[in-house]
Amino acid sequence: MTAALRASGLTARAADGTVLVDGVDLTLEAGTVLVVTGPSGAGKSTLGLALLGECATGSGLAGSVRVGDTELLGLDPAALRRARAGRVGHLPQHPGVVLDPVRRTGPVLDELAAAVHGRGRAHRAARAAAVAAALERAGLDAEPGLARRFGHQLSGGQQQRMALAQTLVTGPDVVVLDEPTTGLDPVTTDAVVDRLAALARTGTALVLLTHDLDTARRLGAGTPSSGVLVLDGGRVTRRGPAAELLGPAPPVHRPDDRPGGPPVLEVTGLGVRTPAGVPLLSEVDLTVERGGHLAVVGPSGAGKTTLGRALAGLTPSTGEILVDGCGVQDRRAVQYVHQDSRTAFLDHRPVLDQVARPAVLLRGHSPAEAAEAARALLGRLGVDPEAAARRPDGLSGGQLQRAAAARALLAGPSVLVADEVTAALDAEHRRLLLAELHRARREDGVALVLISHDPAMVVAADQVLTLVDGRAATATRGPGADVDSAPRRVSPVR
Template identity: 45%
Template sequence: MNRSLVEVEDLRVEVAGRALLDGVGLRVHPGRVTALLGASGSGKTTTARALLGEYPDGARVTGRVTVPAGAVGFVPQQPAAVLNPARRVGALLRDLARLRGGGLPEVRRALARAQLDDPDEVLRRFPHQLSGGQQQRVVLAQALLLGARVLVADEPTTGQDALTKRRLVAELAALVRQGLGLLLLSHDLEVVRELADEVVLLRDGGVVAAGPAEQVLAALDDGPPRVPAAAPPRPVPARVPPALPVLTVRALDAVHPGGVRALHGVGLEVGPGECLALLGRSGSGKTTLGRCVAGLHDRYRGSVALDGRPLARSLRDRSRDELAAVQYVFQDARASFDEHRPVLDQVARPAVRLRGAGRAEAAHTARRLLAELGLPSSAAARRPAELSGGELQRAALARALAASPQVLVCDETTSGLDARTRHEVLEVLVALRERAGLALLLITHDLDAARALADRAAVLDGGRVVGAGSAARVLRRGAVGAAG
């Protein structure tokens, strides 16, 4: 075997007396894939960031991390965190290409290798005008432009439709064959089986299994599952559609700055206690539609109404009751939290600000919601940087629920969650629909989540609804092929 490009030996990372990692070791070799597995909070991202020399504030670090200077490219689970929101993608990537004597042809080639089908359109946009999946592929293109010899990919298939996921896996495999070393962090065992040569399994910051991929994965299949494969929650029983929808969207035409059309005449309705799944490939307009509903994107014609009353386009013009009534759970949970304040305080804030609850009552509500979603008080007392992406995703959902909304827009809420946590989150959403009459707009590539939650589904392509009907019928039809 070739000499390793990256070596991690007996790595321990401790913050305020709590061990995030304890004795972790791994190697990444040129032309090979090492996969890091483990539940949310097991230490995968902390290990990956150690390769970049990045540790939480106040961390006490022992052990050894050996990485050649400038050799590592990083594709984070929350890609918006490493993209400059004030610069168009084209300007950013051309600057990177110039560092290695390249130009626009090299930029277009890197975007194509990262599975972005329309490079020129992507180059004209700002990062916030891209879907989460497109942002992730732009960051991959950055790493390719900079000539990374080792790529750290944190959940690279999260938020990707099935077609893009297959193509991205094939491209990663091709890069590895050309000599790239890949450290893959993933909950997607199908992707791990396809790509990994070695697997390191983490639990509570320690290594519980390591070795050839076939051997470790076979042990997971044969023994008590350390990465649990929970069955999806029971589907919600079919119900008679409500006479009056709580959310109504009519003839929505949305544009991005510069006049780029994102939605074309979209209409939908969601009733109380009902779930509508929005399906479609990355960049099809799902997130833009959700943001219009929530008042986060105001460049549109048409109408968004709550209980038959038009909502202001911008959340800045909505009343406190209207803000509480429509809540949005972002795909990039980390970017939606203030890094300087404890998570519990931020989860409790909507109950104080939007519902007028006292601080003690709001804190009690926040603890209850976080516990229902599997996040203990000890974790909630920490700052966002001390939690994993999956833990923050659960906290973001709890924060939205603290406002007691009528409509909840979930943008890839199950992305980046291990199987057991994903199951718990879906069960909570099912219970809320049945108990509280919550109207749910579910933006997802997770077809199992759509089957478990959705009454109806709509498929978007190029900003248009190209298929709609009962979830069971749409998920059986070929129209959903691009979405899943």
């Protein structure tokens, strides 16, 4: 039986000769699920691209990748696209990069379907059926209006699912998924995992690149043919059945300390509308004490990112936002960490320079002092100096996420607003970032507003704000509420 995908001796090297992926061998049969895991920077995303016959600019590939009887390595871009059409799909770690900013999502899906089902009126029904099936598999069938929106009009979770729909619309035999549940609420995550498991049961081979072992466990339980490959430093360090390598889920611990300081962030009647007047947020009130931690939860599309951007002054809003009793005028008072950390960095400048820059602009540090502080903070977060000296495309998603958090902290804010700041992190680097955020609260009195579906982030909060359809459904104080206790208005998955 011909394998759906086979790689042998697959190696990726950076322009300077650094080995990013080192001699990986793997075989995927139809319906197989391969979970690729490992620490941030281990080479998971690089391996995912290499399995598509692609690599980052300036890098090179060696070895072999075969889809059916077709060798992918060495093909020119046009031939590579033809070889993969309808056979191999890819969901990147940052879905925003694959959504066309100037086109509505529905016509894009139709065009992708045309590559397999044909163009023109005669094939319209086949294309429509393929689009409907892709939206259903991605969990978007209950939200038909999204197909009329542009990518930037979707929430982070909706972008993730729309990118997944684009991946599935051609009906590929193999799908490479890089962190497919990043930024999704628990209900939607469950739905996507269920649908991926169903996809595997119909014969599609899946490669799941993830640090999220809980998602990997659930997908592994739903697909008995699943296996695990563990990467570290680009090399395969372990491989075997999912049940043996993933193990049980660890317990989530709640911190004992709670803030007792005065209010630092006070928000009254916060509202946000689109240019057409459609309400995105309505009458949101919240208060966060100095050193406090507010977790913002809710289903995808509830308005969480809109709230975060409004608090940081990045989105026009109505109502009142006070920091230390005054309107927000100091640029350093409220710092915001974007959900998509890759788009938050300039492509042409080293990451270390960009992390250090706020300390120069907003705190009066000299460039040398700022660079030293940036290196120290990045080191505590597990980002080594060699990686930080590269441009953004030379870092993994998890490294960029920690760098984005470090940049915001170096500005010396009174309030830090962070959107899914642990979404791309493995367990150890999540622990390092949580420890640094806890230190900022305890020693510097920073008030945290963290938008997250990560239980470790939510249970650490001293209050939880649940948004549903742009309104505050509940506000809970006391020991962090469980993320799954949040009320939701989400259509059931069937």
